[in-house]
Amino acid sequence: MALDKPGEDYEGRTSYTHVGTRVDRPDGLDKVTGRAKFGADAHAPGMLHGAIVRSPHAHAKILKIDTSKAEALAGVKAVVTRADFATGLEGEEWNVLENVMASDTALYDGHALAAIAATSSLIARDAVKLVEVEYELLPHVTDVDEAMKPDAPVIRAGQQSKLVPEGMHPNVVNYYEGGHGDMDAGFAEADLVIERHFTTEAAHQGYIEPHAALATLGADGKGELWCCTQGHFIVQKTCAALVGIDTSQLRVTASEIGGGFGGKTTVFLEPLALALSRKSNRPVKMVMSRSEILRATGPTSSASMDIKIGMTKDGRITAGKGVFRLQGGAFPDAPAGMAAECSFAPYNLNAVSIEGYEVMANRPKQAAYRAPGSPMAAFAVESVVDELCKALELDPIETRLKNASREGTKAAYGPTWDRIGLVECLEAAQAHPHMQAPLRESEGRGVAAGFWFNHGGETSVSLALSEDGTAQISVGTPDIGGSRASMALMAAEILGIEYENIRVTVADTATLGYNDVSHGSRVTYASGLATINAAKDAVGKLCDRAAQRWGIDPEAVIWEDGCAKPAGPNAGQFDPMPLKEITQRMGRTGGPISGHFEATPEGAGVSFGVHIVDAHVDRETGKTSIDRYTVIQDAGKAVHPTYVEGQFQGGAAQGIGWALNEEYVYGEDGRLQNTVFLDYRIPVASDLPMIDTVIVEVPNPGHPFGVRGVGETGICPPLAAIANAVSGAVGVRMTSLPMSPPKILKALKEQ
């Protein structure tokens, strides 16, 4: 497999038997009857329940933790603090440990300081209240711009990368820059240059399933862990390091996962449950409350951005400059570089300059959230492009087409695009009836494009054939959106057996080689590619068995319609031999037949989408309602079109929430104010219209069937599309998210 050379994998099939059909998902029955087992649904004999002591302060030195009263409470079996975890960790593992269990300083409201296991969760919660912590309060900062000011409190000294320009505050921990061309010449060429400052607030992934884990760990260093995660292999690796055992001695099983969106790509409870289990010598289950999730897991970054774009009268973008400052909590790795890289991706520019600053603040460690960095960048850039179009009286789609990235375009962050589908998406938008529909009073239409890299990542898949001619597939990527159905469809296409005759299982860490997390829109692409290749590996072995039976050369056998066939008349005259006929005899013809594939595929194929939205603004209250919404996105090849639509719709809905109402609200005291769903306002059913979808299919050269990941791009355009619609509706340009009613009403009054 020439996976390092994208372009060699696409098979160029023109028709498919299984891929592209809308089959029922294999986990459907379990999920409509309530028997699907999610993170919190596991029990173990003798199980204890855990609870966590958390800091109420945004920044405080921990002078003393007295757990004696808690330990004395009847039913309490173990208490752990930082002293119960590994020492000497470095880099990301140290940061993860520091996030899940503070050492000497509480770095944000909700930071874990100790954990308790007791015979019931009520007792564990009562015990939490008995832990006495002495703090020395330190000054705190939660805003990204404030955190960069010279007088801002230093959150953690010595974290600054050498790349950061000299003289910047120690809270600026990393710096990215990219671009090409002559910026001055570019702006000089423009007829109009617009420069704007934008801010976005942190948004939480808002998965409905709380983090949950059930852990068993003995003094022998052997552990079992059940948890809801997007990637149990990274959980295995991280937890083993954090509790100081060998990776291979910890077996992790991924439960059904009740939403992740990037937020379940790291660990929170898992190492604590393991440490408590080791100390109590009992299985320990831990489940987060919603307020713990909002306070102490990883929302996305908040951002402060400056965008400057020049355009000629006829709509050509002459230069684009973006500066992106992203706050990532009290830890490095805010996706500022990715924001910068994604920002101008839809445009073919001669002059472009992008910069990203990673900033620390007294907030929880940010985690990935659907295309991390890209939505805020798209909000800023696509808003300015829209403003330029409006000022120059240009059509927003025509203008984007004129400047669109296409095959051969050099992106601001370096690569030159292979086949991409942006132009096709823009053309589909242009042709969509939505663009022609009439608008009512105080209603506007907004358009915006979005981009995401997509990802390959380490992948390993095994496929085993059964005697009865059916197949079972083990994948290592938790199914977050119906991927078991997609894997079975792709395998069915190769094996030539029915979809229903294939069972796909998310295998535990002891059963399969390492798999990267279900993130980066990588599962249908990478696990799909691995599934296809594992199936091909098995097909090769099936052909060998047929050749052996027929007494001909294995190269003279081909696989078609689920049967081995002689490659041509010269190979001999034999009836096609169906898969089942071969597997029935496999025990005595050489043994079990399996297929395997392991690789780090790198031809994920970037993804573009275009959204159209009609928004109405109540001029008297500033309230925005979304009246109509259309998502157009390139899927490369939609393996299961219904689930592709579902990803488009889900991304749009999350973007709508982020644009209008979702935000982290910190008080003066640095405490999170909105720690329940009542006040962290994700869209409810009555907030949204139907979300129309158009699946564009421009094959990805890096996948045998042309698949591109579709999971993340859908959240990138909505923020700007809605801002552009609001501007069209009532003439105010909203540059700060969320565009909540108080902000819009204020802008209307200042109009």
Next chain:
Amino acid sequence: MKYHQPSSFADASAIAAGASGVTRYLAGGTDVLVQLRADLVTPDDLIDVKKIDGVHDIVRNSDDSWTIGVAVTGAEMSEHPALCQDWPGVVEAMDLIGSTQVQGRATLVGNLCNGSPAADSVPAMVAADISVTVIGPKGERTIKVEDMPTGPGRTVLEKGDIVTAVHVPSRGDNAGDAYLRFIPRTEMDIAVVGCAVNLRLDGDTITEARVSLGAVAPTVLLVQEAADAIIGTTLDDKALEALSKAAEAACNPINDKRGTIEFRVEVAGVLAKRAAKIAYARAKGKAV
């Protein structure tokens, strides 16, 4: 925590009066259980009132006034056509609280006794001139809803007091009420501003009015100036403008996670106008 299920208000009151720690009454539980789960309030004694006779009843009295039991849920009110016909504003205010699921449990009295200035049903009850009867160590008394709250989370009720019923006046002729609230979403939010208007007409002219605002001051407000602005008018543009100004002037809100001072004041005026129009149309016999 001790869980009690008394069979009379006298018993309930006696348990509360004799309790030494934190006491809470349980009707719908939509506030109490949230506080319990969040470890904000863990009562030592929880007194479930739902086994007391009559608490689930909606009764139309002989004088056409209404008595609503303390455990009657929002859903039960919405499903009562005659009550909806008489007091649509009160019913819709109650109905706006939480989800369908919350409506299956939440009660008027719970909403009132929770003491939130943003409670949706309270402005509607104030505008409708509703009162409650209370029994306690000092005997039985009647309290107007507008006199119940004394500040955020606080009411005039004292240790051992318990609300026994809600008394809704007779609707009478040519009258209507309405409640509107502002929330950023369409459902599931706490009011950023709430406004109830209750009025009576003689022909086209408003002869009686009560205007109440929620979430714009430490307690729900009864705004006499706002009522005065429309009494004697046909709710023409000038009256609406005066109403709006009076409503705005009455506001004394705070900046918080749900809204700014500026926004609340402005929207109070907007909602007052909109609610008044609905109440007026209802008084005219129109279905709104």
Next chain:
Amino acid sequence: MSKIHVTTKVNGDEVEFLCDPRETMLDVLRDHLNLTGAKEGCGTGDCGACSVTVDGRLVCSCLMLGAEAEGKEIATVEGIANGEALHPLQTKFIEYAALQCGICTPGILVAAKNLLEREPDPTEEQVRYWLAGNLCRCTGYDKIIRAVMDTAADMREAS
């Protein structure tokens, strides 16, 4: 801490349990009765994942104490199918892919079934408002609403 003895009916079966007075109906279902279909998404009545009916009334089981179940009839997602025959809503949810992760699905099915029992011919707006207390973060609700509307149409036709 003394526990409370409760006798109730869950999905038609009589059950007894002992619960701490602080335990919610949801805790009892999940931890004592091993019915883990109802989920805790928030514990504050804001997400609807724990939806059940009590004497036919839709409620959040996280906002009800286990002790309050005495003498009631509780229905959960586990009781929606009749033996191997799925309820039309269940079939339609699979067909429409009205679920992605599936964590909200039990609550939404319980709520939607309750709606269709009361209103066999709901408008889209009615369905959306009825389900406003059932948060779904995956689907954008589109396929859920379509599945409920289409089930209602099928059930009307069948009756």
